[in-house]
Amino acid sequence: MPTAPPQSLNKLVTIRNMSAPSNDDKHLPPASLRPHDAPLAGSESNAEENLSPDAPSASKLSRPTVGRLSLYYRELNRLHTSGKTHLNSTQLGSLVDVSPAVVRRDLSMLGTIGQRGIGYSITKVIEKIGLVMGSGVHWQVVLIGVGSLGNALLRYRGFEQLGFRLVAAFDQDPTKVGTAIGGVIVHDTELMAARLAELQPELAILAVPADQAATVAATLKSCGISGILNFAPTTLRLPGSCAVVNVDLASELQRLAFSVQHRS
Numbered sequence: 001m002p003t004a005p006p007q008s009l010n011k012l013v014t015i016r017n018m019s020a021p022s023n024d025d026k027h028l029p030p031a032s033l034r035p036h037d038a039p040l041a042g043s044e045s046n047a048e049e050n051l052s053p054d055a056p057s058a059s060k061l062s063r064p065t066v067g068r069l070s071l072y073y074r075e076l077n078r079l080h081t082s083g084k085t086h087l088n089s090t091q092l093g094s095l096v097d098v099s100p101a102v103v104r105r106d107l108s109m110l111g112t113i114g115q116r117g118i119g120y121s122i123t124k125v126i127e128k129i130g131l132v133m134g135s136g137v138h139w140q141v142v143l144i145g146v147g148s149l150g151n152a153l154l155r156y157r158g159f160e161q162l163g164f165r166l167v168a169a170f171d172q173d174p175t176k177v178g179t180a181i182g183g184v185i186v187h188d189t190e191l192m193a194a195r196l197a198e199l200q201p202e203l204a205i206l207a208v209p210a211d212q213a214a215t216v217a218a219t220l221k222s223c224g225i226s227g228i229l230n231f232a233p234t235t236l237r238l239p240g241s242c243a244v245v246n247v248d249l250a251s252e253l254q255r256l257a258f259s260v261q262h263r264s
């Protein structure tokens with residue numbers, strides 16, 4: 001069963017359980033994290049740090065903003081671990097290569113305003129971003145396809161820190177079934193529906209060959225999975241209640257190569 005979130009996160013859980021995107025939105029993050037650019041002006045004020053008691057309105061966040069929040073979150077956690085308590089928008093901006101004005105605008109959308117001369121409380125901003133990004137919630141994740149990529153993902157310890165717990169893996173290869181990788185047991189894909197009904201995970205990582213991806217994704221959706229992180233180089237069509245985010249490293253490399261070739 002998914003771990004019950006702390007009381008303060010109930011609102012987020014409500015958002016998370018709301019209907020998933022339509023087919024047209026399948027490459028976007030879940031509905032709770034989707035666009036509608038309506039940035040508010042923000043500034044580091046002289047007033048006490050202003051933290052809204054309400055959960056941030058995730059529906060107001062644009063996709064680029066969500067991407068930047070994720071980067072802020074990573075950098076702030078690193079600084080927190082190193083013992084730093086405050087930083088200002090210029091410092092945070094330089095860490096993720098955006099202007100201080102953009103940082104202030106992004107954080108003001110979470111109801112967080114820095115204090116002049118002191119800046120932002122790192123723990124409070126981490127808490128706010130975690131709340132809106134779902135990182136404060138314990139998401140249960142399964143992985144399908146324990147090949148080269150699946151193996152590496154199962155061994156990666158960084159997911160847990162952000163609240164994503166890999167609870168089971170599945171593969172159709174009998175030589176892999178019953179093994180444990182990174183502490184996660186690999187089950188037979190044949191038993192996937194039964195195991196998913198038991199574990200009730202919300203998210204799935206798909207690391208099967210491209211020609212298998214659609215079938216496996218349809219099974220995941222029929223088993224109640226709300227979101228799929230798809231590594232297979234194919235476009236999944238899942239009308240209805242399952243969000244899909246595609247990760248294509250080859251395309252990213254192409255984009256990088258293009259940038260390198262065309263930089264002035």
Ligand SMILES: NC(=O)c1ccc[n+]([C@@H]2O[C@H](COP(=O)([O-])OP(=O)(O)OC[C@H]3O[C@@H](n4cnc5c(N)ncnc54)[C@H](O)[C@@H]3O)[C@@H](O)[C@H]2O)c1
Pocket residue numbers: 144145146147148149150170171172173176189206207208209210212216230231232233247248249250
């Ligand atoms: N997006 C990326 O950046 C990226 C990078 C590397 C690989 N990939 C893609 O990720 C996928 C996995 O890559 P890989 O290198 O790990 O491949 P792989 O061949 O090493 O592993 C695939 C695994 O999936 C299992 N499998 C096949 N059909 C299955 C099914 N129906 N149900 C359950 N398991 C099944 C196989 O037994 C195997 O263990 C591929 O689609 C590949 O193109 C994506």
